[in-house]
Amino acid sequence: xxxxxxxxxxxxxxxxxxxxxxxxxxxxxxxxxxxxxxxxxxxxxxxxxxxxxxxxxxxxxxxxxxxxxxxxxxxxxxxxxxxxxxxxxxxxxxxxxxxxxxxxxxxxxxxxxxxxxxxxxxxxxxxxxxxxxxxxxxxxxxxxxxxxxxxxxxxxxxxxxxxxxxxxxxxxxxxxxxxxxxxxxxxxxxxxxxxxxxxxxxxxxxxxxxxxx
Amino acid sequence: xxxxxxxxxxxxxxxxxxxxxxxxxxxxxxxxxxxxxxxxxxxxxxxxxxxxxxxxxxxxxxxxxxxxxxxxxxxxxxxxxxxxxxxxxxxxxxxxxxxxxxxxxxxxxxxxxxxxxxxxxxxxxxxxxxxxxxxxxxxxxxxxxxxxxxxxxxxxxxxxxxxxxxxxxxxxxxxxxxxxxxxxxxxxxxx
Numbered sequence: 001x002x003x004x005x006x007x008x009x010x011x012x013x014x015x016x017x018x019x020x021x022x023x024x025x026x027x028x029x030x031x032x033x034x035x036x037x038x039x040x041x042x043x044x045x046x047x048x049x050x051x052x053x054x055x056x057x058x059x060x061x062x063x064x065x066x067x068x069x070x071x072x073x074x075x076x077x078x079x080x081x082x083x084x085x086x087x088x089x090x091x092x093x094x095x096x097x098x099x100x101x102x103x104x105x106x107x108x109x110x111x112x113x114x115x116x117x118x119x120x121x122x123x124x125x126x127x128x129x130x131x132x133x134x135x136x137x138x139x140x141x142x143x144x145x146x147x148x149x150x151x152x153x154x155x156x157x158x159x160x161x162x163x164x165x166x167x168x169x170x171x172x173x174x175x176x177x178x179x180x181x182x183x184x185x186x187x188x189x190x191x192x193x194x195x196x197x198x199x200x201x202x203x204x205x206x207x208x209x210x211x212x213x
Numbered sequence: 214x215x216x217x218x219x220x221x222x223x224x225x226x227x228x229x230x231x232x233x234x235x236x237x238x239x240x241x242x243x244x245x246x247x248x249x250x251x252x253x254x255x256x257x258x259x260x261x262x263x264x265x266x267x268x269x270x271x272x273x274x275x276x277x278x279x280x281x282x283x284x285x286x287x288x289x290x291x292x293x294x295x296x297x298x299x300x301x302x303x304x305x306x307x308x309x310x311x312x313x314x315x316x317x318x319x320x321x322x323x324x325x326x327x328x329x330x331x332x333x334x335x336x337x338x339x340x341x342x343x344x345x346x347x348x349x350x351x352x353x354x355x356x357x358x359x360x361x362x363x364x365x366x367x368x369x370x371x372x373x374x375x376x377x378x379x380x381x382x383x384x385x386x387x388x389x390x391x392x393x394x395x396x397x398x399x400x401x402x403x404x
Contacts, residue, residue, distance in 0.1 A: 072291055103236075185391075201378075201379035
């Protein structure tokens with residue numbers, strides 16, 4: 001239980017989205033509902049883990065001068081594969097996310113981890129790092145989308161993207177009390193700013209504790 | 214002609230790339246501390262997006278499509294963009310060293326600016342004609358520069374404002390973005 005709590009705290013402190021502001025574009029754009037966030041999160045998790053593994057495998061034969069183009073080609077290939085898979089098996093996600101799936105290529109988290117971690121570490125460690133970072137990205141955008149969808153529509157729902165079956169659909173806030181603004185860009189910026197400030201506040205408090213002790 | 218004008222205005226104001234699609238947030242957060250570097254960055258982005266769009270558009274319709282290699286678009290485009298940015302960097306270094314120095318690190322970082330990849334991809338998926346592609350790939354970066362410039366003027370003042378500790382830095386900047394997005398929705402009735 002304690003290790004789980006520690007993991008939760010490290011998710012907050014080293015959070016790639018709210019702490020380091022990586023992958024801002026997609027986390028603001030596609031978090032209007034839970035389905036999109038889960039779809040995007042899993043796609044990024046997949047690309048990040050596999051790209052970390054591949055880049056770690058080729059780290060010894062990659063010339064230092066052209067490593068960034070090499071990484072970008074590896075990432076672009078993986079993203080295209082994921083895009084084609086999504087088009088084939090989950091057309092609903094493809095329709096909802098659209099151009100944001102190919103834009104995973106320029107998601108700073110992936111190139112950032114390739115450069116900062118996978119290019120210097122072994123395969124297993126890189127795979128774990130990819131899983132870890134991908135998971136905290138996914139959880140962050142799920143948190144954003146939960147708030148935005150709940151406030152904007154008053155309901156939370158999940159649809160299985162492979163066969164369009166409804167997994168759950170709960171109405172929480174009555175329709176007359178919803179704030180439709182939260183599904184618009186304004187709501188995206190506001191929700192993100194408030195969550196990021198919350199994470200900053202927790203981190204500041206912890207730092208003060210360390211200083212006081 | 215009217216169609217081009219509508220496309221131009223709507224890409225700058227109504228469907229502003231930063232405020233409605235959230236693309237290019239990284240440079241907006243990073244470069245917006247000074248008004249002068251914001252303008253320099255904007256100019257470089259306009260040039261790169263225009264050049265890369267013409268290149269990828271030609272490449273897609275003259276090479277990839279006839280050979281039915283459409284699935285290679287992503288890999289081709291990102292390589293063209295990276296090569297183009299590198300090329301611009303070299304030309305600038307040789308012929309306009311002053312401008313090159315002023316832009317510094319921001320120049321190579323344009324490769325990972327999602328606006329560039331977005332515009333090249335949308336040119337294809339929206340099936341734009343050549344002229345529409347030219348108008349669109351000038352209008353989008355102009356809209357980006359507009360927001361970047363306005364945002365940098367606000368941010369220079371924000372540095373001296375009393376802000377709650379947790380909101381210091383990026384969170385308050387995002388609140389400013391939210392207000393700007395709200396203001397830009399007023400343009401929706403324009404076209």
